[in-house]
Amino acid sequence: MNIGNKLKQLRKEHHLSQEQFAELFHISRQTVSRWEANISSPDIKTFQKICDYYQMNIDEFLEQSHKTKYPNSIYFIFILCSFLCIILSFFLPSTAESASSIVLYTPSMIAFIIGILSLPISLFLFIRNHKEK
Numbered sequence: 001m002n003i004g005n006k007l008k009q010l011r012k013e014h015h016l017s018q019e020q021f022a023e024l025f026h027i028s029r030q031t032v033s034r035w036e037a038n039i040s041s042p043d044i045k046t047f048q049k050i051c052d053y054y055q056m057n058i059d060e061f062l063e064q065s066h067k068t069k070y071p072n073s074i075y076f077i078f079i080l081c082s083f084l085c086i087i088l089s090f091f092l093p094s095t096a097e098s099a100s101s102i103v104l105y106t107p108s109m110i111a112f113i114i115g116i117l118s119l120p121i122s123l124f125l126f127i128r129n130h131k132e133k
Contacts, residue, residue, distance in 0.1 A: 003035075010054055025049055079123065082116075082119035083119070085118070087115075089108040089112035091108075092107040
């Protein structure tokens, strides 16, 4: 989440209109609108006043503004599990009860399918999460 979106979120959480927010910090409503649209940003003194109003320091505000939706470790674990399922599928027994069956639902085939399907999903989510930053 960027600074403008974070400012808008905090303003709405405190049930403030843009006009009320602008009056609090002695700025125009258009300035608030430009900040929330990420056209411009508050100067450091005003930014400090905003952080004081919301009872947080600048570091906390910026950390929350740039926090990813999910930690990267979750994607890493999901991708690793996908690869492990694919590798595991080569070591699991692959005998079937009926040799004439078209689709063999053996443990190795199930592990392979899970691995193959989850890998692109996890990569897609990882890429999408990094684009949102």
